[in-house]
Amino acid sequence: MCFRPSGVVRPVRCPKCGTFNSPNNKSCKKCGYKPEETQKDSADNSAKTSI
Numbered sequence: 104m105c106f107r108p109s110g111v112v113r114p115v116r117c118p119k120c121g122t123f124n125s126p127n128n129k130s131c132k133k134c135g136y137k138p139e140e141t142q143k144d145s146a147d148n149s150a151k152t153s154i
């Protein structure tokens with residue numbers, strides 16, 4: 104049997120502690136490690152003000 108349900112979420116393994124987290128989690132639920140820090144400073148917006 105093929106266990107390949109469509110839309111299945113793959114657990115993301117934390118490279119720091121090895122805990123499997125949901126890909127929806129932005130940070131590790133155990134150690135709080137953030138694999139992808141998507142922090143956008145508002146300062147970047149100011150650099151775009153060119154008329």
Ligand SMILES: [Zn+2]
Pocket residue numbers: 117118119120121122131132133134135136
């Ligand atoms: Zn972790």
